[in-house]
Amino acid sequence: MTQVSETTAARTTVGTTDAAPGAGLAAERVRWSVGGRLILDDVDVTAPPGAVTGLLGPNGTGKSTLLRLVAGVQAPDGGQVALVEASGREDLLAMPRRRRARTLAFVEQDAATELPVTVLDAVLLGRTPHRSLLAGPTDDDHTIARAALDRVGAEHLAARDVTTLSGGERQRVHMARALAQAPRVLLLDEPTNHLDVAAQLATMRLVRELATEGVTVLAALHDLSLAAATCDHAVVLAPGAAGHVAAAGPVDEVLVPEVIDPVYGVRTTVLRHPRTGRPVLTFDEH
Amino acid sequence: MSRTATAAAPGTLSRGRLVAWLAGTTAALLATVVVAVAIGPAGLTPSDVAQVVATRLRLGDVLGLAAPDPLADGIVWQLRMPRVLTAAAVGAGLAVCGVVMQSLTRNPLADPYLLGLSSGASFGAACVLVLGLTAVLPIAAFVGSTVALVATLALASASGRGTGGISPARTVLAGLAVSQLAAAATSFVIFWSAKGDQYREILSWLLGSVAGATWTSVAVAGGAVLVIGAVLASTGSLLDAFTFGDTSAAALGVPVTRVRWGLLLAVALLTGALVSQSGAIGFVGLILPHAVRLLVGARHRALLPLSMLCGATFLVWADTLARTVFAPRELPVGIVTAAIGAPVFAVLLWKGRARS
Secondary structure, three states: OOOOOOOHHHHHOOOOOOOOOOEEEEEEEEEEEEEEEEEEEEEEEEEEEOOOEEEEEOOOOHHHHHHHHOOOOOOOOEEEEEEEEEEEEEEEOOOOOHHHHHHHEEOOOOOOOOOOOOOHOOOHHHHHHHHHOOOOHHHHHHHHHHHHHHHHHOHHHHOOOHHHOOOOHHHHHHHHHHHOOOOEEEEEEEOOOOOOHHHHHHHHHHHHHHHHOEEEEEEOOOOOHHHHHHEEEEEEEOOOOEEEEEEEEEEEHHHHHHHHHHHHHHEEEEEOOOOOOEEEEEEEEE | OOOOOOEEOOOOOOOHHHHHHHHHHHHHHHHHHHHHHHHHOOOOOOOHHHHHHHHHHHOOHHOOOOOHHHHHHHHHHHHHHHHHHHHHHHHHHHHHHHHHHHHHHOOOOOOOOOOOHHHHHHHHHHHHOOOOOOHHHHHHHHHHHHHHHHHHHHHHHOOOOOOOOOOOOHHHHHHHHHHHHHHHHHHHHHHHHHHOOOOOHHHHHHHHOOOOHHHHHHHHHHHHHHHHHHHHHOHHHHOOOOOOOHHHHOOOOOOOHHHHHHHHHHHHHHHHHHHHOOOOOOOOHHHHHHHHHHHHOHHHHHHHHHHHHHHHHHHHHHHHHHHEEEEOOOHHHHHHHHHHHHHHHHHHHHHHHHHH
């Protein structure tokens, strides 16, 4: 019975979190090192429920690593990652991996394949955690995958070979795959990388819509103005002996020269967008 | 992005079409076995073959068949049938190993030879051959292939530690190193201790041949394919989850490390069993998966069983060619598969270069 109702809910509103209230994400005192070199040192990151949180910081501060640790793809050397709900906390690292994959979807950077797979089949992979590992996709899986493609505006690509897609098209397919997972938390690693301006805006509009529907989003981003325009919260990782949190909080409080300048080694001017009123950041060298 | 916007890929087969493909390729394999057994200098017809097989299976009385000619019975049942069935089992097994390895290493050029498995098996086999211990050949080949697999993966993961696991490129390079080492060791063993006819025996075995196949070969190779091959063939959805790599598979809830090692160990077992009976037949595991992918797409639920069936048919025909083109002289079947496979390998390499 639950199976049926879950499926129906996912069919009508792909990417939303059924009727459940949003679940926040809390990574606490997360540590990670490679070959004796500390990459992340006691990093705390929280992503409030139903909001978009930007994970910012210069190259090499461990943004991608942190997302991989939160996604459960790699085990941290120390620390905790929890799903925070009104009813309590749940340890994500100890959660069975298939249930974790139904809770949390991860769109990594530049995921590619050499195999001539159709777009629809690629999106159907998102249904993997919702069925037995040895079973094939069901009719419901097909319906949900098509709805996810529709949601990202890529239904016309369904029969295309993914290896022939443009960067923007491929990113949409990966987003659709994540939506087909019907996650409550969405982790995005540089979702606008290599995209033209229109595709960047389309991606971030989709991300905002998902957050409105209750999905918690944590996205590593490079473009600070894009982050200022689309994120509710921001966490800035700073370089040093190891990546650590320089500032965290609402975007308006975090994306200020006092935080950005020392972390990035630039001089920041914050302007206001004349139409949206959101901060726009410009930079000079010191 | 030089390709046109209309480029499409064959999508997942519907259940009906998959069943049709399976039925068609199974029928082709059965017909191939009967015809291939008939082909040869004795001038047998497929119906002679059917008569012998039916009688041997004790169906002669039921079907009201006359007793077959003893000579035909001997040729069909003692000589050609074991050979053809061994070729079929080896072809099916190598093809399924190729599919699994190409998927897990995300490398279109992978097959049991890539990771040094066959070189390891060859080394193990050459050692026992020069010692005259032919009875333990399968065990030596299996031990050789497993040691080679473990060495390759250990080397690949040691050199890739902390950078997100075993990359395809590192796996290939590690396989190359292990394979070269095993080949050098094999050459050394042959050079040092082989005498007289052993050179010829070892050479024909290194090139791959099913000429000496017996019902024991059928039991070893066929048994391994039926048991391990069936397990591998059922892992289609798992392999699909690796389409976009390990990270993506892990994010979909797949226990990546366990699945990878489990499946690769199964591949090593199967390769060892096959190589012990047929020697190192190259390129089957490479070409067949690509050919079948062109027909039915890249989704593994269809690709795995169809590659097995087509691999079996392919190797039976390759072996039939090997024993008939220069009759009465025979070629090792490995030369035939290399003659077909090497150009295909070159094309794949060229296409890969064009893509990157």
